[in-house]
Amino acid sequence: MTILINSVIILSLLLGTFFIVMTAVGLVRFPDAYTRAHAASKSATLGVLFILIGVFIYFWQIEGTYNSRIILGIVFIFITGPIGGHIMARAAYFSGVKPTERTVRDDLKEEYERKKRSL
Amino acid sequence: MRINDVILRTVVRFVVFIILTLAIYLFFAGHYSPGGGFIGGLVIASAFVLLYVTFDIEKVKKGIPVDFKKVAALGVFLAVGTGFGSVLFGVDFLTQAAKKFHIPLLGEKELGTVMLFELGVALTVVGVVMTIIVSIAEGDGD
Numbered sequence: 001m002t003i004l005i006n007s008v009i010i011l012s013l014l015l016g017t018f019f020i021v022m023t024a025v026g027l028v029r030f031p032d033a034y035t036r037a038h039a040a041s042k043s044a045t046l047g048v049l050f051i052l053i054g055v056f057i058y059f060w061q062i063e064g065t066y067n068s069r070i071i072l073g074i075v076f077i078f079i080t081g082p083i084g085g086h087i088m089a090r091a092a093y094f095s096g097v098k099p100t101e102r103t104v105r106d107d108l109k110e111e112y113e114r115k116k117r118s119l
Numbered sequence: 120m121r122i123n124d125v126i127l128r129t130v131v132r133f134v135v136f137i138i139l140t141l142a143i144y145l146f147f148a149g150h151y152s153p154g155g156g157f158i159g160g161l162v163i164a165s166a167f168v169l170l171y172v173t174f175d176i177e178k179v180k181k182g183i184p185v186d187f188k189k190v191a192a193l194g195v196f197l198a199v200g201t202g203f204g205s206v207l208f209g210v211d212f213l214t215q216a217a218k219k220f221h222i223p224l225l226g227e228k229e230l231g232t233v234m235l236f237e238l239g240v241a242l243t244v245v246g247v248v249m250t251i252i253v254s255i256a257e258g259d260g261d
Binding site: 069072075076079080083086087 | 126127130133134137140141144
């Protein structure tokens with residue numbers, strides 16, 4: 001049983017670290033602000049989530065303390081992480097950051113122009 | 120242009136309650152684990168700041184009709200009052216006392232006058248932080 005729990009903890013922490021390293025790689029390699037926001041908000045959220053789950057299982061099964069603050073933290077990160085990415089990408093779009101040249105369509109542009117004209 | 124920010128508004132409506140719950144937890148956990156009045160007050164202030172960032176300043180003022188300068192004054196009064204409360208019982212200034220009580224749903228709990236002092240600290244922190252932030256945000260002063 002201990003071996004099983006330990007392997008779950010190790011797997012969870014490894015997955016979390018993997019996703020966070022992938023976030024860093026994405027931030028360096030992606031071409032513009034929007035793809036970077038995509039990498040940062042999704043992958044980092046999942047990475048932190050896996051690490052918190054591993055920490056929670058460790059304290060619950062090995063140390064024997066049921067730490068509900070970690071559950072609250074998981075829920076909180078899960079709600080607010082993508083919202084942060086969304087708000088930053090929106091702020092970048094409205095302040096005129098150009099997407100990369102390889103973009104094929106921009107659905108928000110027509111709507112944005114229409115709103116600006118109707119003002 | 121009125122920018123449509125329904126996602127932020129909807130999420131903040133839920134998240135503020137999580138933050139306030141955490142603030143109350145931190146306040147009450149302060150005696151035996153990390154936390155206390157200062158941190159609790161700062162977390163409450165951060166929840167209010169989140170509301171101010173998301174909604175209009177007039178709307179939040181209508182929802183939370185509190186003068187934060189008075190909150191800070193009440194906090195300092197409470198903290199000093201617990202100090203003088205011990206003088207009334209014939210012991211030194213700021214001597215704290217604690218006693219075990221039996222509370223119906225929660226069981227045996229230890230209640231101390233330190234909690235009132237910490238409540239004063241929390242109210243002071245909330246009042247001061249919110250006064251600073253709101254007066255900077257308004258700009259022209261009042």
